[in-house]
Amino acid sequence: MAGLRIAVFASGQGTNFQALADAANQGRLEGASLELLVCDKPEAPVVERAxxxxxxxxxxxxxxxxxxxxxxxxxxxxxxxxxxxLIVLAGYMRILTPVIVEPFYGQMINVHPALLPAFPGVNGIKQALDYGVKITGVTVHYVDGGMDTGPVIAQRAVAVQDGDTEATLATRIHAAEQELLPWVVQRIAAGAVKLAGRFVTIKE
Incomplete structure (x- = not known):
């Protein structure tokens, strides 16, 4: 039986793409394969990673x-x-229209650097730091027509430390993303993730 066929959409460095590629190569994605990178910036480092x-x-x-x-x-x-x-948005900086969101609903996920519904949109890390929260984190969610409003699949908390800058907090946020995203994709590939309305269940 063929594994899940995945496309990753990314616009920048591609560290989350790399985490998925490494997980696939190491056999940690239930036989899922990365079939395509979609990128809106030809000069982006993620293109070379692909x-x-x-x-x-x-x-x-x-x-x-x-x-x-x-x-x-x-x-x-x-x-x-x-x-x-399955489409994985991993640092893709384009707003999507219903042309692509609607036919792929339930088959498109995004990783966001905050604990949604807090701090959606751009600069989630800076928003959390400026607000003064003690805990922020990472969310992987299904994509719907809104700005980071789709059903939450999984989250991981990251503590904000005294003296954190946007750069130091971002380092820990990105490390959490690179662990959580491949795990979610692996569970999807295993058929263990179920979506019902806004509620997502994951079988261990």
Whole structure:
């Protein structure tokens, strides 16, 4: 039986992509495979990470398209051609439209650097630090039509330490992301994650 076929969407350094690629290569994803990287920035380091990992890429420049919907339709064609069953947003900095969200609802997840519903949107780490919370963390959630509003799959807490800067806190947040995201993908690949309304259950 073939494993889950995954596409990762990313825009930057690609550390979460790397965590998933390493987990797949080490056999920690229940036979799931990374079939495609989708990236909106041709110069992003994640593109080189994908090349080194042997993962195909679809790299595009949004300004070359008439609309978000136009490039999303092209992305969907690429996903369908590869039989992608799960989309993982891992630092993808583009707002998605219903063109891609609706057909992939329940098959698209995102990792966010805060304990949702607190501090959604951009700069979640800075928002938490500026607010003065003692505990923040990481959330992996399903993607719906809102800004980080989809059903929560799993969360991991990260303590804010006295004297933390955005950089020092980010180091621990990103480490938590790189542990939690592959674990969630592994449980999805194992068929252990069930979504019912806003509620997600995970069989151990």
């Amino acid at each position: 090349r080194l990992a042997g993962v195909e890429t679809f790299v595009f420049r949004p300004k070359e398209y008439a609309s978000r919907e136009a490039y999303e339709r092209e992305i969907i064609a690429e996903l369908q051609r590869r039989g992608v069953e």
